[in-house]
Amino acid sequence: MMPDLGKYADTVLWSYVAAVVVLGAVVAMTFWRGRRVRAELAEVEARVAGKAGTNG
């Protein structure tokens, strides 16, 4: 299945590894920060709503 990359095998494979690592890191960091911000916002909104309920 693996194509014969000849004498440039390292060159081609390292390019793909580098690109996959960078793209993977961007996607992973995007989801990680997205989930963290969602959780923190939910916590702050719940606290603010709780305080408003207590004061009201």
Next chain:
Amino acid sequence: MSLWKYSNPSKFLTTSERILPWVWTLAAICLIGGLVWGFFFTPDDYRMGSTVKIFYLHVPAALMAINAWLMMLIASLIWLIRRHHVSALAARAAAPVGAAMTVIALVTGAIWGQPMWGTWWVWDPRLTSFLILFLFYLGYIALWSAIEDPDTAADLTSITCLVGSVFALLSRYAVNFWNQGLHQGASMSLDKEQNVANVFWFPAVTCIAGFVLLFVALVLYRTGTEIRARRMRALLARERAVA
């Protein structure tokens, strides 16, 4: 129906959450399909050998590195002219994705250049303007983080974006301006005479579609995160003011 209704953060969030699963799915299909097609099912080039397979990563990444900055330019102009917060946050959200695309273009270009040109790097007009574009990405991201007031940060980063656009355009057209340097002209063209052979062109176009869709998905998702982060900062500020 007006495009400006998406400048409302709530409208933007509900619409982007509805379309995001489709964009992620299409991005994955095009990106994985295009790369598998290009890597496993295309022949070697008669001059470049198997290194032609790097073309499926390098060209879409370089294209997106420039177009991401141009998208940021449009969003920055909307912010400067109409003061829509969502556009400023979209520009902020796009910057790390554009920087990642620039890194991929620079790294894959250097890896390809070593066996083909006999050097990892040369101060060629296109390579140099691309490196400066990357530095502008870093400066833009750092400026957003360094300024506490979000409106001031949006103003200053928008100006940075306007200045950096010169290098975004220069990196696209540098090959045409100067007839020197090692980097070849455009490999993908609407002109059939200049274009690469169809056997390389079709998987390359699929990869480009994959990179574009991935960029759109990432920017929509990240803009949603920035909108939530902004709301959280506003709530915390109000809480502090009351206490």
